[in-house]
Amino acid sequence: MISVNYYDPELGGWQQQQVSRLPANARHTPPLWLDLQQASAAEEQQLLQDLGIAATMAEDFSKTRHPPKFEAVGDFNLLILRAYADADFSELTENAQLNLLFSQDILITKLHCSQQLLRSQLQPQLTQPGNNPISDWVKQLTLTVSASYLEKLLVFEDELGELEDRMLHKGNDELMTMMMRYRSVLRKVSRNLAYQKDLFADALFEEQHSLLRRFALADLRDFYEKFERLHSMTEMYYDQLSDLVQGYLSTTSHQINERMKVLTMVSSIFIPLTFVAGIYGMNFSNMPELELEWGYYLTLGFMLAVGLGSLIWFKHLKWW
Amino acid sequence: MISVNYYDPELGGWQQQQVSRLPANARHTPPLWLDLQQASAAEEQQLLQDLGIAATMAEDFSKTRHPPKFEAVGDFNLLILRAYADADFSELTENAQLNLLFSQDILITKLHCSQQLLRSQLQPQLTQPGNNPISDWVKQLTLTVSASYLEKLLVFEDELGELEDRMLHKGNDELMTMMMRYRSVLRKVSRNLAYQKDLFADALFEEQHSLLRRFALADLRDFYEKFERLHSMTEMYYDQLSDLVQGYLSTTSHQINERMKVLTMVSSIFIPLTFVAGIYGMNFSNMPELELEWGYYLTLGFMLAVGLGSLIWFKHLKWW
Amino acid sequence: MISVNYYDPELGGWQQQQVSRLPANARHTPPLWLDLQQASAAEEQQLLQDLGIAATMAEDFSKTRHPPKFEAVGDFNLLILRAYADADFSELTENAQLNLLFSQDILITKLHCSQQLLRSQLQPQLTQPGNNPISDWVKQLTLTVSASYLEKLLVFEDELGELEDRMLHKGNDELMTMMMRYRSVLRKVSRNLAYQKDLFADALFEEQHSLLRRFALADLRDFYEKFERLHSMTEMYYDQLSDLVQGYLSTTSHQINERMKVLTMVSSIFIPLTFVAGIYGMNFSNMPELELEWGYYLTLGFMLAVGLGSLIWFKHLKWW
Amino acid sequence: MISVNYYDPELGGWQQQQVSRLPANARHTPPLWLDLQQASAAEEQQLLQDLGIAATMAEDFSKTRHPPKFEAVGDFNLLILRAYADADFSELTENAQLNLLFSQDILITKLHCSQQLLRSQLQPQLTQPGNNPISDWVKQLTLTVSASYLEKLLVFEDELGELEDRMLHKGNDELMTMMMRYRSVLRKVSRNLAYQKDLFADALFEEQHSLLRRFALADLRDFYEKFERLHSMTEMYYDQLSDLVQGYLSTTSHQINERMKVLTMVSSIFIPLTFVAGIYGMNFSNMPELELEWGYYLTLGFMLAVGLGSLIWFKHLKWW
Amino acid sequence: MISVNYYDPELGGWQQQQVSRLPANARHTPPLWLDLQQASAAEEQQLLQDLGIAATMAEDFSKTRHPPKFEAVGDFNLLILRAYADADFSELTENAQLNLLFSQDILITKLHCSQQLLRSQLQPQLTQPGNNPISDWVKQLTLTVSASYLEKLLVFEDELGELEDRMLHKGNDELMTMMMRYRSVLRKVSRNLAYQKDLFADALFEEQHSLLRRFALADLRDFYEKFERLHSMTEMYYDQLSDLVQGYLSTTSHQINERMKVLTMVSSIFIPLTFVAGIYGMNFSNMPELELEWGYYLTLGFMLAVGLGSLIWFKHLKWW
Numbered sequence A, B, C, D, E: 001m002i003s004v005n006y007y008d009p010e011l012g013g014w015q016q017q018q019v020s021r022l023p024a025n026a027r028h029t030p031p032l033w034l035d036l037q038q039a040s041a042a043e044e045q046q047l048l049q050d051l052g053i054a055a056t057m058a059e060d061f062s063k064t065r066h067p068p069k070f071e072a073v074g075d076f077n078l079l080i081l082r083a084y085a086d087a088d089f090s091e092l093t094e095n096a097q098l099n100l101l102f103s104q105d106i107l108i109t110k111l112h113c114s115q116q117l118l119r120s121q122l123q124p125q126l127t128q129p130g131n132n133p134i135s136d137w138v139k140q141l142t143l144t145v146s147a148s149y150l151e152k153l154l155v156f157e158d159e160l161g162e163l164e165d166r167m168l169h170k171g172n173d174e175l176m177t178m179m180m181r182y183r184s185v186l187r188k189v190s191r192n193l194a195y196q197k198d199l200f201a202d203a204l205f206e207e208q209h210s211l212l213r214r215f216a217l218a219d220l221r222d223f224y225e226k227f228e229r230l231h232s233m234t235e236m237y238y239d240q241l242s243d244l245v246q247g248y249l250s251t252t253s254h255q256i257n258e259r260m261k262v263l264t265m266v267s268s269i270f271i272p273l274t275f276v277a278g279i280y281g282m283n284f285s286n287m288p289e290l291e292l293e294w295g296y297y298l299t300l301g302f303m304l305a306v307g308l309g310s311l312i313w314f315k316h317l318k319w320w
C-alpha cells in the first residue's frame, strides 16, 4: 500500500489515503507526500515508472543498503541519507537509511529503520504548507539525520574523557575490548558522515548544482557544516582511541620490563645459590668438604660473596 | 581463430563465424563482436593492424596483465577492466582481466579468466540490437565486473564482523594468519578498484572525454559510483583488519604483563625461601643452627616474615 | 542585561549603558559595541531578531560550543574563534570561545571563558575610534586569540626538549602518562587551530570574500600565517610525542630482550644442574652411586661439563 | 674525448668520431649524437658553453647524482632519468643515471652506470634515421629505463608471495632482515619512480609543455602510465612488506603470550611445592612433623591439594 | 650601529660606514647593503619606519624566530630563510635564520647565527655590481642556505646506510637513542624545508608573483627544485629511520620469543623433576618408597619418562 498525504485547504488539514497505485490526477494537488514504507516492491516499481523516474535513480532508490548519495535527473532529485539509530557507539546494529525522491511538488520517502523513536522523527512534519513545502520537509529530515549523530557524539566525548583517565590509571582487557569496539563503529560512522559531508560540499562548490535550485545557499552551507563538524569529531575521537591503544601498549611494555627486571635479578641471584646449597645437600659418602670444621661457614661466605657480587653487577648495569 | 558475431536481420538472429583473418567487408555490417579468446598472437596482431589501431593501444590491448585503464585514439576506445574471480578474499589466485577495444560499430574482446562461471558472465549478451548496441554491451560488461566484487564484499562484511568478535574474545594464531591473508588480498583488490574508480572519475570530470560520446552521463556516474563504493568498502575492511591486528597486539601485551606479574611474584617469594630451605638441607657436619631446639621454628618464622614482607612490598608497588 | 558601549564625542570618552532591549535609534551612533556577556537567552534572541540577523547565523552565534567558523549574510559577519585558556597542555579544561557578530557599525560579542586573565584580554580595547573601529576591534581580538596559543606553545617546546632527553635517558610510567595527556590535548588544539587556519585561508583564496571588505589583505595574510604557524607547530609537537612513544616502545622491548637473555641463560644452566644435585640429595637406601669413592667428584665434573657446554652453546648462538 | 655519431647518407651508415672539441660546423649535419661518456669535465663544460646551454641546465646535466627531472630553456631540453641497475631489490648499489640534453637536431648523453648489460641497453639505437630521429632515441631510452624496473618488479612479486607464505608459516630473523632490506630499497626506488612519474604527468597536464612539441600525446601518456604503474606497484609491495612486518610482530607477541602462560603455570605450581619439599628436606634435629607416622602422606596430600587448587584457579582465570 | 655598504665607482671598491641612523640621501646610491647585525632594536625600528616598510612586514623582519616566509608590500620584499648550522643531525642547537628585506636598490639583512663559518658564508659577496646587484645577492644567499643542508644530508646518507647495517646485524640501546635523536632533528628540518619549498613553489605557480619581477624563472625553478629535493631527501631519511625503529621492534620481539621458548622448555621439564627429587629428599621417618630396592631406579625411570614426554609434547607443539 502506498500512503498518500495531501493538504486539503477546505478541510484545513492533512488527509491520508492508502492506494495500491497512484491515480493519474494525483500530481495535480501539490504538495504531495508519498510514503512507501508499506509499499510492496511491485507497487514501488510501478510508482517510479509512472512518475518517469530515470532507471539508475529508481534502482538506487529501491536499495535497502546504499551509501549516502545525491543525484538529479530531470525534475527529480534522489537523496539517500543515513542516520544513527543505536544508543551509543559500542555496537552498530543497523544503518538507518532514509531514501528520498523529490521534485517541486512531490516527496517520496522510503525509510529503513527498526528503531522506534528515530522512525517517528524521520517523518515529514505535517504543518500548514509554506512557500516551499517539499524543501522544508527535506530540510527538516536532513537536520533530524544530523541530530541523530550529534547527540550521541556529545555523550561520547565525556565517555572518552573518562575512558582516557581509566586507561592511563590502570588499563585492563575489558577497557581494551571496549575501545576496539568503539573504533570499529566510529570507522563505519565516519564513512557514512564523509559521504554526507561530500554530498553537500558538492552542492556548495559546483555551480548550477540541482540542490541550489531547491535550497537557500545558507541552508546548504548549514547542512555541509553540520556534517563536516560531525565527521571531524568522529575522526578525532577515533584517532584519540588509537592514541590510547598505542599508549597502552607502550605502558604495558614498560611494566613488563619492570617485572622482568625484578624476576631476572631474583632468579639470577638465588637460583645459582640454591644450586650450591643443593650440592652440599647431596648424600655422597665421600664428600670431604662436609667434614671440614669451617666448611659450612666458608660456604655461607662464598654464597654471600656471590650474592653481593651479582647485586653490584646489576647496579653497575643500572638495573636499579 | 577469430570468432566473428554479427546480427542477421533476415534470419532474425545472431550468427557466429570462425575466421583466421577478418574479411575486408566485415566493417560494413555493424554491430560486430569479435571475440579473440581463441585467436593466436599473430592473428590478433594482424587484426589490430587491419583495423588501424594505434600502436600504444594495440600493445596494451595485447597484454595479459595490465592494470585497468582507458584510452582513446581516433575512432577506437581501449578499456581494460579487472573482475574478481576468486570465491572469497583468503587468496588471490588470478586477476581476471577483460580487454575491450570498441568503436561505434565494433567490439573486440579478449578475456583472461580461468574461472568458469565468471567467464560465461563476461560475454556480451546477444539480444536484439538496440540504438547503441556496442555501448549496451560495454555497459553490461562493466556492470558484471563491478558485481563480481560486490557479491564477495557483502559476504565478507559478515565474515569480518564474526572475525572481530572472535578476535576480541579469544584470538589465536590461525585467525591472525587469516587476517594477514585477507589484508594482503584486499590491498591488491583496492589497487584494482582504485584504477577503475579513477578511470570513470576522469570521464566525469574532464570535458569532452571520449566516454561521454558513447555513454549517457547518468551511466558514467553510475559506473563511477559503483567502483567508488567498492573501493571505499575495500579500504574500510582493510583498515578494520589493521585495527584488529593492532588491538590484538595491545591485548596480548596486556596478558603477557598479567602473567609476568604472577610469575614474578611467585618466583620472587618462593625462590629465595627455597634457597633458605636448601641451606639447612646441606649435610655439613658442623652446622650449629641445626642442633638448636628452636632452630626449625625460628627458620619457619623467618621464612614467613620474608614471604609476608615480599607480599606487602608487591602490594605497595600496586602489583595487585 | 545587554551592555551597550558607544563613544560620546562631546564627552570625549566611552559610555556604557545597561539595557534589556536595544532602543530603535541605537544603530545611528556607530561604532557600537554590544556585550552580551550578561544578556539572557531571551534578550539575546530578541536583539538578533531586531537587527535582522539571518536564522542560521543567529543559531550559531547563540551556541556555547561551536568549532571556529566564519559566515556572512547581508551586512553582518559571524566569526567564532577559540582561544587557549589553560596554563599548559597537560589538560584541556575548557574551550574559551569568542562569538563575534559585526557589521560596518556594530560589534556584538559573547565570550565563553572562565579564565580570569584571558577574559579581560578578550575585550575590545576602548580607545579613540579610528577609520575602521569595528575592524580594529576584531583584529585586536583575533591577535589576542592567536597569542593565547603561541605563548603556551613556545613554553611547551622547551618542555618537550627536556621530556625527550629524560625519555631517551630513562623513561618511566609517569612520563608516559604525561606524554599521553599532552598528545590528547594537542590533538584537540590542532583541530581548533585547523578550523581557524582554514577560515582565513578561505578569505585569502576566494575572490570577493566578505572579510576582504573589512580587512586589508596584509592583515588577513597575517591572521592566516599566525594560525598556520600555530597549527604546524602543534602538529609537529604531536608527531614528536608520537615518535617518542614509539621509540620508547622499541627501547623497552630491547631491554626486555636483554633481561630475558640473562634470565634464560642463568635458568638454563642452573636449573638442570640443581635437578642433578637434587637427585643425589634423595634419601633412597639403595643408591649405589652414593657409595662410589669418586662419585662426588664424577658428579661435580659432569655438572661442570654440562655448565660449560651450555655456556659454549649460548656463545655459539651469539647470545653474548 | 667526445664521441660524435652522425649518419652519412652516402655511405648509408653511422660514423663515429672522437673529438676533444666539437667543430663549428657540427650542428649542420643532424641528427647528431654526442656521447660524453669519455669526455673530461673540462670538455663537457666547453661543449655545453659552445652550444649556448643555459647555466642552471648545464649545472644539472653535469651532476652525477640528481633526482629525475625535466627542464626546457630555449631550444634545448634536459631530461635526467634513473634506471634500476641491480639484479633484485635486496640491495641498491648504485643509481644508474642517464642525463640527456636534446634539441631538434642534437642528442647529448652522459650515462652513469657501472652495470655492463644495462649500460649497453642505454645507448641510442643507430638505425636509419626517421622523421624525428632525436625523439625516437629519447623514446627508446625512456622505455628502456622503464623496462629496467618492470622486469625486476615482476620477479619480485613472486618472491614476495613466497616470502609471505614463509613468514605466515614460520618467520625467522633472516627473513625479517631480508624484509627490512627490501623495504629500504623499495623506498628509494619509489622516490625515483615518483619523480619520473610526476615529470611526465606535468607534460600531460600542462598546456604548451615543451615535451608536447617533441612527442605525440599518445607517447607521453604511455611514458606516464608506465612510470605510474611502476610506482604504484613499488608502493604496494612496500606496503605489503610493512603489513608483514607488523603482522609478524602480532604473531610473535601472541606466541610469547602462549609460552608465558605455560611457564607461569608450571612455575606457579611447582616452585611453591618444591619449597615445601625443601622445608622437610632440612636437617634440623628437632622437626616433630618428620616423626609423625602420617607426616609424609599428609604432606603429599597437602601438596596435591595446593597443586590442584592452583590448576583450578588458572582454569577459573581462563588461562587454558 | 647600522653598517652601510655601498659601491664607490671612483675608488672602484666597496665602502663600509657605521651609522646609527640612515641619512636621508642614502637611498640615492644603489646598490646599498644595510647590515643590521649590530643594530639595536630601536635603530632597526627607526630604519624600517624611515624606509616606509609596512607594519606586518616590519614586525616579521624583527623577529628572531619565525618560520621561513616571503611577503611583498609596495616596493619591498621580505624573505626569511633558515639555514642548517649544526655539524650533523644528532642535535639541533639553533635555527640559523636570515631575515632579508629588499627592494630594487637596497638589501637589508639581519642574520641570527652563532656558528662562525656559516655566518661568514651568509654575507652578500661584495663584487663589482652587475645589472641586478640586489637579486644577485639574494640568489647567492639562497643558494648558500640550500647548500648548508645539502652537504650535511649527503654525509648523513652514508651514515644512515651504516646505521642500517649495524641495526640489522646487532642493534643496541645506544643506536636506538641515536636514531630517536636523528628523527627528532629531521622532523624539525623537514618543517623548515617544507616552508622554504612552498615559498618558491608559490612564486612558480602564482601568476604575477613579486619574485617573478626580481628573478629569472629559471632561477626560481632552481631554488624550488633545490629545496624540494632537500625536503624529499629529509622525509625519506626520516621514514627510513622509522622503518628501522619498527623493524628493530619486530626483530627484538622475535628474539624474546626464541629465548622464551628455551626458558619455558627448560623450566617446564626440570622444575617438576626437581620437585620430585625434592620429595624423595625429604627426611620423613616413614617413607616406604625409600626402602624399596628398585625405588631409586623406578624414580629415575619415572623422571626420564616425564622428561621425554615433555620433550615430545613440545615437539608436537612445534616449539622446536
Ligand SMILES: [Mg+2]
Residues within 6 Å of the ligand: A187, A190, A191
Ligand atoms: Mg575513514
Ligand SMILES: [Mg+2]
Residues within 6 Å of the ligand: A231, A232, A235
Ligand atoms: Mg576531518
Ligand SMILES: [Mg+2]
Residues within 6 Å of the ligand: A235
Ligand atoms: Mg583516519
Ligand SMILES: [Mg+2]
Residues within 6 Å of the ligand: A232, A235, A236
Ligand atoms: Mg582529521
Ligand SMILES: [Mg+2]
Residues within 6 Å of the ligand: A239, A242, A243
Ligand atoms: Mg595516531
Ligand SMILES: [Mg+2]
Residues within 6 Å of the ligand: A246, B246
Ligand atoms: Mg601502532
Ligand SMILES: [Mg+2]
Residues within 6 Å of the ligand: B187, B190, B191
Ligand atoms: Mg592502495
Ligand SMILES: [Mg+2]
Residues within 6 Å of the ligand: B231, B232, B235
Ligand atoms: Mg576511499
Ligand SMILES: [Mg+2]
Residues within 6 Å of the ligand: B235
Ligand atoms: Mg589505506
Ligand SMILES: [Mg+2]
Residues within 6 Å of the ligand: B232, B235, B236
Ligand atoms: Mg579511506
Ligand SMILES: [Mg+2]
Residues within 6 Å of the ligand: B239, B242, B243
Ligand atoms: Mg588504522
Ligand SMILES: [Mg+2]
Residues within 6 Å of the ligand: C187, C190, C191
Ligand atoms: Mg588532527
Ligand SMILES: [Mg+2]
Residues within 6 Å of the ligand: C231, C232, C235
Ligand atoms: Mg600542518
Ligand SMILES: [Mg+2]
Residues within 6 Å of the ligand: C232, C235, C236
Ligand atoms: Mg605537518
Ligand SMILES: [Mg+2]
Residues within 6 Å of the ligand: C235
Ligand atoms: Mg597528524
Ligand SMILES: [Mg+2]
Residues within 6 Å of the ligand: C239, C242, C243
Ligand atoms: Mg610518526
